[in-house]
Amino acid sequence: MELHWEDVAGHETQKLQLRTMLREHRLPHALLLSGPAGVGKKKLGHVLAAALLCEADDAPCGHCASCRAMASGSHPDYLEVLPERTGKNTAVIRIDAIRSMQVEASRYPILAKQRVVLIDDADCMNEAAENSLLKTLEEPEGAVTFLLITGARSSLLDTIVSRCMPLSFGTVPEDAMVEVLAGRGLATAEARELASLADGSIGRALALHEHEGLSRRDDALSFLVKLRQMDMPAVWQRSQAMGELDRETLSEWFLYLNMMLRDMLVLYEDGGSKLIYHKDIREQLLALLPSFPEPVIFSLLALVRETQRRLQTNVNLRLLMEGFHIRMRDVVNIRK
The missing domain is CATH 3.40.50.300 (P-loop containing nucleotide triphosphate hydrolases)
Structure with a gap:
């Protein structure tokens, strides 16, 4: 080439x-x-x-x-x-x-x-x-x-x-990303959706397209929806499953969760905001807001970012996931 x-x-x-x-x-x-x-x-x-x-x-x-x-x-x-x-x-x-x-x-x-x-x-x-x-x-x-x-x-x-x-280097402008993705044969609508989710990263947009990354995004959304009702057997089961994933997949999953929590904070300020990453699931995120007060979201974001940092070390993934799920569950349930 x-x-x-x-x-x-x-x-x-x-x-x-x-x-x-x-x-x-x-x-x-x-x-x-x-x-x-x-x-x-x-x-x-x-x-x-x-x-x-x-x-x-x-x-x-x-x-x-x-x-x-x-x-x-x-x-x-x-x-x-x-x-x-x-x-x-x-x-x-x-x-x-x-x-x-x-x-x-x-x-x-x-x-x-x-x-x-x-x-x-x-x-x-x-x-x-x-x-x-x-x-x-x-x-x-x-x-x-x-x-x-x-x-x-x-x-x-x-x-x-x-x-x-x-x-x-900064991030790539969304219009430039759409042009690149369209040049690879993607429909303009799909290219724009991927570009909005990729946070200025062409590599991430391509990974979403090639590896069905949206399924991980949807799993992160499902996790937030079910978090308050998650019992300990569900915590152990989910932690075991996630602990068997590779670090790249886990890092991508946590990136989506981080972006969703950030979107929820933006929606608190302006429910119709165009500044969110996940524009296609705005209504689902809005529906979550009554169950996630702003202080809770900030606490969850802190846990997510701490886990993202620890993923870059040689920590045991199963134990890391167990600690993450337990602490996330505690945050949302303590502050009901």
Whole structure:
């Protein structure tokens, strides 16, 4: 697949900045692309890598040997480091992966004039891996550019951040998301519904479409509807079922629950608000408001966000789900 700047939806300021720096030959040896998940950071990183390796002035040209190699995913001078997961554990970039990359990156380029290393989810590096990468960023060997991609810039060592040129990304405008989704064959109405639920993340909108994510959204709504009447056998049963899910699925479920609770707070202020995410279930959320006073919603949101944070650790998922369901049930029943 050819790589072009125009293929990245939104982020016009960032694209212009990068293209200008490339044209003027003043791009630094390390860049840190940070922002929310699914907004196109890695895709822009791929385009930038193709431009750095391209032989043309207005890169990437899409036709030279380097561009063809990048399009086929076989460029010998492009390296990508990704987190690795074992079982249900959190994905990690370990020092072995960084050391292997360092050996490859230090070699003389084969096809282009330099090498490019893209480290995706750089915040997943463990301490040893970060310290090893820091030494390379301080004293890179050979002609190499590092592109670090992260959704959690604050999780990286300050010393790593300080040695990279920061490039921050916001969410993608809804109209741009609709255009991308429509370009993939979705009907305009469906594209708009997915865009409104995806909170500015094209990746999340595509995941909703491809993996039937709305079923998880509907399950989160059903959970809120039944929460007050949930007895302990139901808590244990639901906790066991959710504890068997993978972390990505759980994270998505909690994202929807978080968004619904936020929508309910917005509806308290304006029942007809167009600012909610879940416009298609506005009436169901309005019907829940009498059972969920604002203080209760704030308490539930705090529990949801705490659980979202703990999902990023190696916590036992079954125990985490049990604690979550019991505490949520206690909050709504104590404050009847």
